Amino acid sequence: MKSILQLSNNTPTILVIFGVTGDLAEKKIIPSLWRLFQQGLLLDKFNVIGFSRRSLSNEEFKEMVLGAVKKRGGNKFNDKQFTTFFKAFSYMSGNFGDSNSFASLYNYIANLESSWGVCANKLFYLAIPPSYYESILKNLANVKLNIPCGGKLGWSRILIEKPFGTDLSTARSLKELLSSYFKEEQIYRIDHYLFKEIVQGIENFRFSNNLFENTWDNTTIEKIELRLLESLGVEDRGSFYDLVGALRDVGQNHLLSMLSMLTMEHPFNSNVNAIRNARAKILETLSPWTKESLQKNTFRAQYKGYRDIEGVNKDSQTETYFALKTQLNHPKWRDLPIIIDAGKRMGKARKEIIITLKHPAACHLCEVGKHGPNKIIFRLEPNDEIIIDFWTKKPGFESILEERSFSFFLYEKESKVQYVEEYAKVLYAAINGDQSLFVSKDEVEASWKFTDPVVDAWKKNMVPLIEYIPDTFPNPEFLKTAPDRNHTKVNSGNKEIGIRRY
Numbered sequence: 001m002k003s004i005l006q007l008s009n010n011t012p013t014i015l016v017i018f019g020v021t022g023d024l025a026e027k028k029i030i031p032s033l034w035r036l037f038q039q040g041l042l043l044d045k046f047n048v049i050g051f052s053r054r055s056l057s058n059e060e061f062k063e064m065v066l067g068a069v070k071k072r073g074g075n076k077f078n079d080k081q082f083t084t085f086f087k088a089f090s091y092m093s094g095n096f097g098d099s100n101s102f103a104s105l106y107n108y109i110a111n112l113e114s115s116w117g118v119c120a121n122k123l124f125y126l127a128i129p130p131s132y133y134e135s136i137l138k139n140l141a142n143v144k145l146n147i148p149c150g151g152k153l154g155w156s157r158i159l160i161e162k163p164f165g166t167d168l169s170t171a172r173s174l175k176e177l178l179s180s181y182f183k184e185e186q187i188y189r190i191d192h193y194l195f196k197e198i199v200q201g202i203e204n205f206r207f208s209n210n211l212f213e214n215t216w217d218n219t220t221i222e223k224i225e226l227r228l229l230e231s232l233g234v235e236d237r238g239s240f241y242d243l244v245g246a247l248r249d250v251g252q253n254h255l256l257s258m259l260s261m262l263t264m265e266h267p268f269n270s271n272v273n274a275i276r277n278a279r280a281k282i283l284e285t286l287s288p289w290t291k292e293s294l295q296k297n298t299f300r301a302q303y304k305g306y307r308d309i310e311g312v313n314k315d316s317q318t319e320t321y322f323a324l325k326t327q328l329n330h331p332k333w334r335d336l337p338i339i340i341d342a343g344k345r346m347g348k349a350r351k352e353i354i355i356t357l358k359h360p361a362a363c364h365l366c367e368v369g370k371h372g373p374n375k376i377i378f379r380l381e382p383n384d385e386i387i388i389d390f391w392t393k394k395p396g397f398e399s400i401l402e403e404r405s406f407s408f409f410l411y412e413k414e415s416k417v418q419y420v421e422e423y424a425k426v427l428y429a430a431i432n433g434d435q436s437l438f439v440s441k442d443e444v445e446a447s448w449k450f451t452d453p454v455v456d457a458w459k460k461n462m463v464p465l466i467e468y469i470p471d472t473f474p475n476p477e478f479l480k481t482a483p484d485r486n487h488t489k490v491n492s493g494n495k496e497i498g499i500r501r502y
C-alpha cells in the first residue's frame, strides 16, 4: 500500500464541517482533530470552520469543542494546548439551503486566503444526514467552492459518511448527484473499518510477507468467517436503526470491506485506483443469490425488548442480528464458504475474521488425541491482535500434539477511544490526498448488488424473523456452532510476537 505522505506544513488548508453541532462532529471529528493536533500532525496554517444552523457565540462554540475534546479526546488534556488548538476554529451559523449563507462562507474563506496570500486547500465534511447533501453541494457549486484552484495547491474535496444510499438504486442516484458537482478524485467516502489498524494490516500480512499469500486460496483455506458481534444494543439510535437494520448498518459496508481486503488480488502497484479496483473487483464476484440460497443461507433475528426502544416501530421486523453464507465466484475462492454475521446485544463483543485452514492431507501425529485445523484470526475486539493457531509436539517424552498459538498483539483496547484512531487517520489521509482506503463508487455498487436481494427476501418474509434473548447468540443453523468465546485468552499487553499455550 502507498505510504501516506508527510503533511506539508506550508500548505494552508481549511476544513469546513457542515453539521458541527451534531453527534458525528462531537464523537468523531473534533476528538480526532485533537488527536492529530497532539501528535503534531495538523498543519500550521489549518483552519476549521464549523457550520451549522444553530446560532452560537464564539464562547458557546468553544465550550462545545472543549466538551467534545474532554469527553473523547483521551486523557492527556491540557488547557494551554487546547487554547492553541481552538485558535484554528471559527463558527458560522447558516442554513444548508440558503445561498446567502454560502456567499458568507465564500467571503470568509476568501478573506482567509488573502491573509495567507494563496488559494487554500478546502475539505468539506458533510457531517449531516444525506437529505441535506443536495442543497449543500448545489450551494457550494454556486459559489465555485467545488472547483480546485489548479496545480497541486488549492484542491477541493468532500468527505462523506455511510450510508451511501439505502440500496443500489439510491446509491446510483447519490453517485449521480455527487458527480454532477465533484470528480471522483475529489470524493472521499468513509468506511472507518478500512482505517482500523488490524484491517489495514491485512494487506501487509498478505503482501509484505512470503508466508501465506501463495496458498491464500481455496486449495488451503477451508472456510472464512467474518463477524461483528457487539455487546451494546441500539441504545438511543432507535429511529435511525429501525429503518436500516444490522445488514445495512454494518454488513453492506464494514464486513464486505473487510472481506475485500482479505480476498482481493494483489494490486501490484500502490496506485490508488489499482487498490480500490482490486477491492471492487473481488466484491463483484460475490455469488448471486437464488431463491433457494436466500432461504437456506440467510438468517435474521431481533433481540427481545428491541421494539420497546424509543423510535422503533412496535411491530418492527428489523433485524438486530443477521448471518449470511456465501462464496466468491472467482477461480481462487470458488466453493469456499464465507460466513458473515453481525449483531447487537450479543453478550461479549467479538469482532474478528477467522480463516480456517484445511486439515493436512497427511498429518503427522494427528491420530493421537484431539486435533483441529489451523486458524488465522484477525481480531479487532476485545483486542487488536493477529493469532495463528497451530499444532506442535508437546515437550517431553511422549509423542503427543498440543495446540499453540502465535499471537501478534497490537495494543490494548483500554487505551483506545472508539472511532478516534480511525477518524484521525481518515482526516489525515483526506488532507494528504490518499484515497486508497476510501470506498470507491464501484465498491459501493458491488456491495449493494449483493445485499439488495437479501433485504428484498426478508421484506417478503421469505426467511422468518427469529427472536433472541439479549446477550445470547441466536445460533443460525448454517453456523453450526456459536462463536468460541473462550478463544479469548487475552494477551498480557506486550507488543511482541508471542507464543501462547492453551
Ligand code: BG6
Pocket: 230, 249, 250, 351, 418, 419
Ligand atoms: C457503525 C454502525 O457504522 O459501526 C454502528 O452504525 C456500529 O451501529 C459501529 O456500532 C461499529 O463500529 P466499531 O468501530 O465500534 O466496531
